[in-house]
Amino acid sequence: MSKIEVLLSSYNGEAYIREQLNSLSSQTHTDWTIRLRDDGSSDHTLQVIKTWQSDKLSRLVLGKGKNLGVIPSFFELISQAGETNDYFCFCDQDDVWMPEKMERAVQALKGVRAEVPAMVFTSTQLTDKKLQPIKIWPSPPSKSPSFYNALYQNIAVGATITFNRAALNLIRERMPDPTKVLMHDWWFYLCVSAFGEVIYDPQPSILYRQHSNNVVGGETSPIEKLKKKWASFRKHRGSHKLVGQAQEFHRLYADKLQDAEKRQQLELFISPRTTLLQRLGYLKHSKLYRQSSIENLLFRLLMLIGYI
Template sequence: MVKENVQVLLSTYNGEAYVQEQIMSIRNQTYSSIHLMARDDGSTDSTVDILEQILSHESHRIALLKGENVGVIQSFFELLQYSDDQAAYYCFCDQDDVWLPDKVDRAVRKLSQINKPAMYFSSTTLADEVLNPIKIWPSPPVRQPSFYNALIQNIAVGATMVINKEARDLLLSKSIDYRNLQMHDWWAYVCISAFGEVVYDPEPTILYRQHGSNVVGGDQTLIQKWKNKWKSFRKHSGHRLLRKQAIEFHTHYAEMLSVEYREQLEWFITSRGTLKERVRYLKKSKLFRQSWTENQLFKVLILIDYI
């Protein structure tokens, strides 16, 4: 049986310390029909030299785009735009993780049963800088992935995500203002949950390397967890960031939505000038975050008109 092509989309920036190990883990996948396209986002270290050296030996399986520093969101969208439209599946890939050998095979098996825009994501094994396992992260979703969740929370780790051709075409069907997006993976979750199917796999598919500024933390007290959730939620909600992303989605996709999805979306992006209006909104909103704590934080931020 001929396997359908999978294209891995790797965005790099000053990744000389880890990118070779990541590419090796892609080479070692049990799924055989994989091609890699890397886009370098203006690295100032030896990342491009490493990629070109690998390319010189494997040009039949690897392509390289060298670009200006436009940031991670636009970099991944450029990868999508230049991706092979004959591939069946596309994997987002970070430069500093390591993929477990059956990552692609498991994702393809899950997605192959779906005939509409679809996205797969999984948990990860959090690891230290030298890949010693720490714990499974993040916690599994309490509720199923949903458009009502995606509007106010991203539960999908982008480095684990795999999408099918229908999802790729959906994401490329509109000219998006990237400045209004929280992240490329969050945008994918919003779009695909609105028009297709999102599949979660509780089994880790990658070693999610922690180093420097990307550390997500270990054991915390309850008070610390509350403080961190509040800090994170305010970071993504400040300056109406959640609403900006939702408005961007409404601008391009509202006419395609079901009546119920569109109604919930428009209630969310509508200004609420008085406390009475905010209370009324919370009574009719179906939007949710995955934990009881985060749902209470969402309600508080609505009531104080922060979102």
């Protein structure tokens, strides 16, 4: 049976983390371990984890560290991941995994050659804080996952991602500056889509709990969705974080990227666009895209006026 390591970062998660850990214990795939890094919790999270660990006689490796934030904390877990495992899952502290999550992910990834970096991600069953269903989220991608999408947009919900050892090695061999990365799951989508295979499974694999302390969460209404998209666009202004992430990818992987078109599109995206003529030239030649036609149009408009 394939060995799976779950990478879980916790922070002040005493309210829900036991329920999440219990859902890991209920997986139909039984050969798994948890590598948990607590990111400097100030509540009773560590006590809950240790009690659960004792009660369940679990296969849990617990590490404690200072508060780094979610992105650096997950990269710490990536750097510490075990050497004997075949597959790895990102895990958030406040969700609940469906029993066949690991088993389905392994079956999807077994179809990819071991030397090819690969990841699978799924939709989620969005719920309220009491796990009452709201809707399936996000909507299925209208276009296939690809590098040309990953430079503009992340469609992979981190808590649903499972990846193989080749993907882990791809990331660990050239670890990024976490301050240049928009989110750890986005970085995986970007890197794996550049060099390997990204698989989308439309069947939900987790109950994705929405509550007031979510770092990232799904929207529940068209107005809320529009607000989130606009906030996302505004966040990327000024420091040009989208371009900054692409520049970090170029710094680390340009020499490894043998696909001429991918390299050309990457370098086109990170080139200066200080004049209207440069921006018009970029839009004429760019093959990058977001999943929604409306978002694509808005993105191009913001690009045209120099907002991005």
